[in-house]
Amino acid sequence: MNPLQPFLNKVTQGDCIHVLRRLPDQCIDLVVTDPPYLVHYQDSDGRKVANDDNPRWLYPAFAEIYRVLRPDRYLVSFYGWGKVEKFLAVWKELGLFPVGHFVFIKPYASRQGHTRMCHEQAYLLAKGRPAQPSRPPPDVINFDYSGNKLHPTQKPLTALVPLIESYSDPGEIILDPFAGSGSTGLAARDSGRRFILIEKDAGYFRAAQRRLEPSGSHSPLSSTPR
Numbered sequence: 001m002n003p004l005q006p007f008l009n010k011v012t013q014g015d016c017i018h019v020l021r022r023l024p025d026q027c028i029d030l031v032v033t034d035p036p037y038l039v040h041y042q043d044s045d046g047r048k049v050a051n052d053d054n055p056r057w058l059y060p061a062f063a064e065i066y067r068v069l070r071p072d073r074y075l076v077s078f079y080g081w082g083k084v085e086k087f088l089a090v091w092k093e094l095g096l097f098p099v100g101h102f103v104f105i106k107p108y109a110s111r112q113g114h115t116r117m118c119h120e121q122a123y124l125l126a127k128g129r130p131a132q133p134s135r136p137p138p139d140v141i142n143f144d145y146s147g148n149k150l151h152p153t154q155k156p157l158t159a160l161v162p163l164i165e166s167y168s169d170p171g172e173i174i175l176d177p178f179a180g181s182g183s184t185g186l187a188a189r190d191s192g193r194r195f196i197l198i199e200k201d202a203g204y205f206r207a208a209q210r211r212l213e214p215s216g217s218h219s220p221l222s223s224t225p226r
């Protein structure tokens with residue numbers, strides 16, 4: 001049996017460090033992921049993000065991600081700007097090199113402190129030397145409000161689809177090992193790609209599963225900002 005079959009177009013519950021060990025080397029065409037930002041996140045409803053309070057998972061998780069990614073391919077990872085040195089140190093040690101950087105502009109402030117926080121950010125990382133896409137996306141992308149109903153840091157599909165369409169081909173396999181409510185899976189499916197999702201938290205796993213059930217309905221590409 002194809003060793004990927006049990007994971008394809010599904011969300012698997014578990015710690016990605018352990019789940020990824022069950023995948024063969026170099027089986028993934030593109031990684032698009034949104035790991036914990038290492039900021040002790042808690043929203044106004046008290047919702048938290050597992051592993052957002054420690055960096056111990058960072059190296060072993062990205063080591064497995066690197067192993068399963070095909071050579072000469074891309075990885076897009078959101079990250080917490082206040083902990084950028086931890087992310088970059090791990091990525092560079094593993095051989096994942098920054099070749100681009102995205103800023104996602106929010107039409108609203110997700111928080112207010114020293115600034116009104118109106119952007120998210122992600123690195124485009126290369127394993128080896130990927131062929132440059134024929135139509136690269138702009139590195140400033142609008143970030144519609146997702147509503148955050150299913151997950152406190154739920155990403156809008158409109159921010160993910162351009163990345164998937166630029167850095168993979170139809171039918172290819174997209175991995176998100178920090179899947180949350182499964183936004184990357186929906187964006188991959190809407191783009192005609194296959195996906196493998198992993199989520200540790202039982203509640204978010206169930207939310208992603210419900211969203212990705214073939215018979216279930218899912219939210220439209222964008223939702224009205226509140």
Ligand SMILES: C[S@@+](CC[C@H](N)C(=O)[O-])C[C@H]1O[C@@H](n2cnc3c(N)ncnc32)[C@H](O)[C@@H]1O
Pocket residue numbers: 014015016017034035036037049050051057061151153154155156177178179180181182183184198199200201204
């Ligand atoms: C920033 S959130 C992702 C949100 C997602 N982009 C969405 O649109 O819903 C990161 C997720 O990673 C999960 N997580 C943290 N550590 C993990 C691990 N070791 N393995 C798998 N999932 C993990 C958390 O439970 C959380 O849901």
